[in-house]
Amino acid sequence: MFRQLDTPSSEITIFWEDRPLSAYQGELVAAVLLRHGIHSTHHGQSTGSRGPYCMMGVCFDCLVDVDNQKAIQACQIIANDGMRLNRHMNMAGTGHTHDA
């Protein structure tokens, strides 16, 4: 499991599937999830479980649903206090998610 070497800033709370996770102001959402042992963030009918791979926005495998937005790259966004995250489910059968 990923562990943090120092505590860089003030503590905030975000929610993964309603479970509270401690995070730090300014931390990447994907980094928070990995520190809490959440490796799989996204599930597709044709791809199975996936999680952060490149951490720089090119692989699109760390997709999560954030508040009301679907299929957001968790490595590209910063954690905000109270943010609600859910596993991104793609049941369309192809890699293209049909966003609302």
Added chain:
Amino acid sequence: MTPDYDVIIVGAGPAGMASAITARQSNLSVLVLDDQPDHGGQVWRNIRQNQQHHQMRAFLGKDYWKGHQLTKDFLNSGSDITHQAVVWQISHPLSLSVTIAGIAQSLTARAIILATGAYERPVPLPGWHLPGVMTVGAAQTLLKASSSGADGAVFVGTGPLFYLTITQYLDAGFSIAGVCDTGARLNSLSTLAALPLALTQPNMLRKGLSWLRRIKAETPYYAHVSDIRLEGKEQVEAVAFAYGKGKTKENMHIPSSHVFLHQGVIPNVNLSMASGLAHQWHHRQMCWHPVCDRHGASSVEGIYIAGDAGGIAGAGAAVASGHITGAAVAKALTRATSPKRALWQHRIKRLHHRALRPFLDQFYAPLPETLIPRDENTIICRCEGLTQAEVTTAIGMGVAGPNQLKAYCRAGMGRCQGRMCGLTVQALLADHHKTPIQDMPYYRLRPPVRPVTIAELAALHQADHDISG
């Protein structure tokens, strides 16, 4: 209509920052659009914050802290800087579509500099799609952006970034379950031929050797690794591989829930390809480079390339290249010439940094099994979940090139737009048709190069209508 800016630069890494600084010295108006939360690019990621925790994060190493001066000059340059700005289209004459905080807009410029940097070469090994398998660069990003790392990880790969990140892991005090070295082959004539030029950079060679010596002493280190499989059901549980040469070859199995892969880096060319710039295959680096002159001018008037986006040469060369391109743009737009002395210094620096590259490219060449995957269950297209068997079956049905392949099996049609499968698909097609790799085209890329919602497009259209109406 007056353009919004003289120069718009895409990317705030070493090359983007350096070109902004130089362009501003000629009083050009400069906008820098960067998709990350802060400047520094991947190499100096999060340097502003890390500087404040300098002592606790000393493990990032001397080369990382070198970025401090340039980032300071960049912030004082008078450039407009926007982060988390996703550029998804460039149209002619020069305008650029970008989404900032969910809102799409169109901006015009007299010149555009693409400093989009590099990303890690995809590593299609059996099981590379499993959660818990990440790139070595991703592990390093987590160190820089979140000062976090994983104990008991296995590193698989080769190349300067590979050894550097392992060294940073050791300095930070993380335990390492295994280092599987797939590279360092001094067995070809061309590698040996590149050595004399590399010897002009003894300090850099010494640095590489000292990393390797330390890794061998302080980790379970395996040389000449091949036949790699990442095993697990829902997430990675172990790495299986062979190591050693010829008759001394042995099999090994290391349980771990974190595996980091690296086979070098390639230029990030999605935006330059989708913008219609000419590209050529680079034999030694085994990837596509945009065609540009020594100032960074591309095949399309007004569009320039700076840094690793134009070919891999590392951060030091990227800074020099950024200054050179910034000066070329200033000259083109204002007829002002930069001080000759400074320009020559940047040119010499760039030469100096490039001297080691031919040797590095060949000494740390990608492992053949990652270029043309032989295991039929290996995922090729991560987005669509397509295996090697599915892709080769489609190819066997008479597919001539990558674009036709999309229609047969959807390879390259997912969200990453071929970034993770493009080179593999090109290699598999070339292999099947017995065509030299440089004659097999890449996917034809079209904008938007990042997923854009219909709502964003509609808002952009409305905004354009408002302006023109």
